[in-house]
Amino acid sequence: MQAFRSKKTKIPLVILLVLACTSRCLPALADDAKPLVSFSGFGTLGAVYHNEDGVEFRRDVSQPDGAKGGQVSFLPDSMLGVQATAHPGPDLEATLQLLSRNSIDVNFRPQVSWAYVKYKPAENVSLRAGRLGIELYIQGDSADIGYANLPIRQSIVFYPRSCDGFDAETTVPLGAGTLRIKGMAGWAEGKLQSGGAPYDTGGSSIRGALVEYAQDGWTGRIATGRLTLKNETSGAVVDALRASLSMVPNGAAILDRMSLKNRPVDYTSIALAYDAGPLQSVASYTLVSSPRWPDMQSFYTNMGYRIDKITPYAAYYVKRADRQTIPTGIPTGLSAATDALNQYAALAQGGGVVNQSGITLGMRYELSRTMALKFQLDRIRYRDPDSIVDPTLSVAPVESRAVRSMNLRSLALEYIF
Amino acid sequence: MRVRVRALCRRLLLAGLPLLVTAMQARAELVVVMSPHSSITSLTREQVINIYMGRYRVLPDGGTARPLDAGADSPERSIFYRSLLGKSLDDISAYWARLVFSGRTAPPREVPTRKALLEEIADDPGAIGYVARKDLTRNLKIVFSFPE
Numbered sequence: 001m002q003a004f005r006s007k008k009t010k011i012p013l014v015i016l017l018v019l020a021c022t023s024r025c026l027p028a029l030a031d032d033a034k035p036l037v038s039f040s041g042f043g044t045l046g047a048v049y050h051n052e053d054g055v056e057f058r059r060d061v062s063q064p065d066g067a068k069g070g071q072v073s074f075l076p077d078s079m080l081g082v083q084a085t086a087h088p089g090p091d092l093e094a095t096l097q098l099l100s101r102n103s104i105d106v107n108f109r110p111q112v113s114w115a116y117v118k119y120k121p122a123e124n125v126s127l128r129a130g131r132l133g134i135e136l137y138i139q140g141d142s143a144d145i146g147y148a149n150l151p152i153r154q155s156i157v158f159y160p161r162s163c164d165g166f167d168a169e170t171t172v173p174l175g176a177g178t179l180r181i182k183g184m185a186g187w188a189e190g191k192l193q194s195g196g197a198p199y200d201t202g203g204s205s206i207r208g209a210l211v212e213y214a215q216d217g218w219t220g221r222i223a224t225g226r227l228t229l230k231n232e233t234s235g236a237v238v239d240a241l242r243a244s245l246s247m248v249p250n251g252a253a254i255l256d257r258m259s260l261k262n263r264p265v266d267y268t269s270i271a272l273a274y275d276a277g278p279l280q281s282v283a284s285y286t287l288v289s290s291p292r293w294p295d296m297q298s299f300y301t302n303m304g305y306r307i308d309k310i311t312p313y314a315a316y317y318v319k320r321a322d323r324q325t326i327p328t329g330i331p332t333g334l335s336a337a338t339d340a341l342n343q344y345a346a347l348a349q350g351g352g353v354v355n356q357s358g359i360t361l362g363m364r365y366e367l368s369r370t371m372a373l374k375f376q377l378d379r380i381r382y383r384d385p386d387s388i389v390d391p392t393l394s395v396a397p398v399e400s401r402a403v404r405s406m407n408l409r410s411l412a413l414e415y416i417f
Numbered sequence: 418m419r420v421r422v423r424a425l426c427r428r429l430l431l432a433g434l435p436l437l438v439t440a441m442q443a444r445a446e447l448v449v450v451m452s453p454h455s456s457i458t459s460l461t462r463e464q465v466i467n468i469y470m471g472r473y474r475v476l477p478d479g480g481t482a483r484p485l486d487a488g489a490d491s492p493e494r495s496i497f498y499r500s501l502l503g504k505s506l507d508d509i510s511a512y513w514a515r516l517v518f519s520g521r522t523a524p525p526r527e528v529p530t531r532k533a534l535l536e537e538i539a540d541d542p543g544a545i546g547y548v549a550r551k552d553l554t555r556n557l558k559i560v561f562s563f564p565e
Contacts, residue, residue, distance in 0.1 A: 042518055083518060095520055114520060123474055123481045133519055141519040148515035171473050176463050178473045214472055216463070217502075275512075277503030306508065366507040369489070416514045 046077025046412035138271035146414035155317035160188035177215025217276025249329030315360035449561035484525035
């Protein structure tokens with residue numbers, strides 16, 4: 001497992017070798033029923049428009065920039081994924097998935113989103129090792145598969161999204177339904193940016209488990225996990241702020257809250273989904289907590305009803321955290337410099353604080369069995385934004401931020417092949 | 418306004434009527450079959466759903482179920498999923514997109530021709546498929562029938 005952590009770039013090479021060997025060296029081992037190597041893919045060509053000057057709309061916090069006001073932008077939602085899957089034996093599978101999308105330091109350069117070897121010692125047991133999607137909330141491992149999702153983008157996406165490690169799952173019949181139990185562990189990968197400089201989650205340890213029960217059209221699910229951050233934030237501004245805070249009365253407490261190194265972040269999620277006949281719906285609640293941070297609670301729900309080729313849908317989400325900041329202990333108005341320090345200290349503590357909600361109305365039209373066209377309207381309200389970049393908020397006093405709102409129009413062509 | 422609402426309801430009903438008729442016809446005509454060499458004598462609707470949707474593919478005798486799909490454009494395929502789940506093939510395609518691209522499990526294997534499908538089912542005790550009742554042969558065993 002150490003190899004996964006220290007030599008992450010070698011994982012895709014290993015998978016590629018398995019794929020190459022599968023196609024050249026192991027035809028005799030192949031299960032007749034499955035193609036030796038199969039290729040498939042998915043993609044979204046998505047356009048977004050809003051008219052809020054100075055504000056950028058990002059799909060999620062993994063993107064460095066997004067749609068600017070008054071311009072049609074293809075940046076947030078457009079992406080392309082390709083996947084190769086090999087079956088060197090009846091119980092063995094190797095998969096490599098490359099994804100091209102707008103994300104920090106990448107700018108649409110294809111990245112390895114999945115690269116794993118799966119072994120099935122029994123039909124209802126699977127063990128996977130390599131780069132894997134993190135499934136700590138419902139549908140969390142398929143947020144980029146637009147064609148599989150009802151809205152153009154999932155209302156709430158938690159980061160990190162993938163890790164280098166392993167997972168194990170089993171499914172057993174229980175009553176009239178099935179019970180799926182899964183555990184996973186590994187090291188996170190990927191960068192995110194929620195105000196300030198990008199933060200690299202790489203090397204942060206993550207472990208989690210979920211229990212899911214499905215019967216008829218119903219699926220109920222409980223998941224829990226812990227991410228222990230490895231890296232500290234850095235940069236000239238942060239370093240200068242740290243130096244200044246070390247000299248103020250409440251500086252130690254503020255520095256403790258700001259610190260990310262070795263910080264445990266716990267996730268607990270419950271969800272209920274219904275998918276039968278023309279109706280599909282999901283509701284999910286997630287609690288994210290960490291010592292000396294205000295708890296962040298999130299809830300989202302969506303529902304769609306298919307009428308022939310058209311599925312109208314609606315969604316609502318809210319992310320909320322208490323806006324508790326530790327004062328520096330320096331009175332306001334003492335000097336311009338100390339007021340600026342107070343403001344920066346409050347902003348620095350607000351990194352993990354999100355207060356944002358949204359309502360979505362949309363329509364999905366099936367162009368073919370592999371392609372859908374979606375049109376979507378979003379009304380987003382925020383005080384402490386998550387994915388939205390609003391520079392004017394960073395100069396407003398944290399305590400007196402007003403609630404802002406924006407309207408978003410989106411059109412997306414989503415497909416698989 | 419009331420007239421408009423009534424007109425809308427009527428249109429929705431009319432849109433759903435063909436699906437209802439199709440589903441009723443399907444229940445009368447389609448059956449789920451396995452090989453006569455299989456020890457399975459019957460499956461419940463929930464077991465058929467679990468097998469075809471990739472939730473649990475272990476047969477009651479402990480063997481592995483290998484579900485087969487009819488050709489992409491065959492009427493049997495559309496009728497089968499409509500009868501079993503009330504879902505269109507577009508819905509089923511979106512369902513499998515999520516599972517395939519997150520590495521969970523694979524969809525039933527498609528066998529393009531009816532002849533090949535019937536032969537595979539007959540020869541493999543783990544294979545499971547669906548056929549029109551009129552296409553039944555002595556080499557196939559009914560394990561599930563949609564209620565009339």
